[in-house]
Amino acid sequence: MSDQPFALLLAGPTASGKSALALALAERLGGTVINADSMQVYGGLRAITARPDAAEEARAPHRLYGVHDAGTAASVAWWRGQALAEMAAARLPILCGGTGLYFNALTEGLSEIPPVPPEAREEARGLLAALGPAALHARLAEADPDTAARLRPSDSQRLARAWEVWRGTGRGMAAWQAVPGTGPAQRDGVAWRFAAIRLDPPRDALRAAIGQRWQGMLAAGAVEEVAALVARGLDPTLPAMRAHGVPEIAAALRGEISMEEAGRRACLATGQYTKRQATWFRHRPLAGATDTHTIHARVAGQEQFSESEWAEIIAFIDRRR
Template identity: 40%
Template sequence: MKQHAVFLMGPTASGKTAAALAVASQFPVEIVSVDSALVYRDMDIGTAKPTATELASCPQHLINIVSPEESYSAAQFRSDALTLINEICRRGRTPILVGGTMLYFKALHDGLSDLPQADGALREEIEQAAREKGWPALHTDLAELDPEAAARLNPNDAQRIQRALEIVRLSGQSLAENYNKRSPLDETPLPFLRIALEPSDRAVLHERIAQRFDAMLTAGFEQEVRKLLTQYTLSPNMASMRCVGYRQMWEYINGEIDFEQMRFKGIAATRQLAKRQITWMRQFKQTWPEVQTVDCLQPDHQAQILEQVSHWALQQQ
């Protein structure tokens, strides 16, 4: 079977899972999750993970594959996704890659830059400096080494500041110079149908985000995180605990903020995530041919996706 795949991209709360399952009800597909939070076991409520019934309704991959104590990189995703695409196509099915981790989509589609490998000693040195001076101070340090990279980062974005400092200090080059090292041979020469779910009214998406966060709280999100903290050896700097919602719940459980602050910060962080995801998709439209945009707020958006998948699937036969 010829290798091919469908991309179904969208911001958080845009209805990606429901749309993918609608496709699965009509076509022989298998879903590959493109979500850096769904990879973690026992993180179900705060990640809006598909329910047991939804997971059983269609083969779904790259969900519940690592411990919250572990990390999972874009390079690992790319390798796993390419293997899965090949296996799914061999089974005579269509892989549909669904999620909102846009870096993963880009890694799969365009390949990866030849970045320096993580250095444990340097990372600990950076984290220790952050504990002593705070991340805004390290953001200032980054600005001295790479002003362009620092200008794109929030002074409190610990994860990105840490990695940027690590790359610049290990390589002696700017972030842009490192990212430009990727070879065109790394690009994935597969036919993709690229569908972007995008809301026509950002305010409606924001209301969905707030409603979903409140539903998570009602469903026992706090209890889930408390259980994680007893079941695993975790720290706030781990990738799993930097996930939107989990970071704010950690602060609440640790007594750093009260419940209302946690709720406010959790919803605000999720809105910021959605904003970044939409920005990514708009950039994709400039560089990738034929990205199909579907308004996720339209009542017939699932029917539109089904029609596009049906037409494209016929072309791949």
């Protein structure tokens, strides 16, 4: 046993079964599941983001699920601060999600970017809405080519963030990120130790799971959730309004497409996103983790692990904490 505090990272693409595995581990090991998914932090999106339901949350402690209002964007820095507080209070923190930037914020740290004036943020959102992400990317490439080179032209949220940082601070995000920042996560001045379990199921199994997940979301009230969001008149560029399934169901509610077509589009978009997630975790390993145990064979949670598989998972964790 080390004097350093220990936390487990549980990462993988959407619909790979992370939540089910995290819950099972929390029950077996007395852990606390801490959300590391950038969409599941928002309130009012339990069904559409396939968050753990009330019965699952009652079986083991769950933190940072549905805690941020959908009407404002939750920053990585905000999440990091909340996660560190929850980790300090947990016997075994199990950080569960598919957002690589969240994990990196803990294991590598964040750049100390100054607060951005509201007018810069409003300008960025306005340009994104008026021009679209590709045109905003082109403008960013002229103003801040180093940052633009790191971003996909379709990544609207990060493009808007990059524009507001450049306009609001006079320096681009790439320049800020080159300056030493917070450093890896610590508790009482002692660095956290991390080990990771990564889910990487076969593509065909993941595609099937995405389809099943969509049907489960509908049955759990996803349409009603999206209707409530739409009724608030929220900015469509907000992260919560771009969660997979929200734009598609909103279009169906407006009568622009059928609900069947909404499902087809949402599952397609989710599948494309999972490819990017899998690529991230394969080619950019979870930096800061002492070791990573990868599960390839299945979508976790769809069937029970055998006792030998459980023994291997538990032994991996025990050897590293």
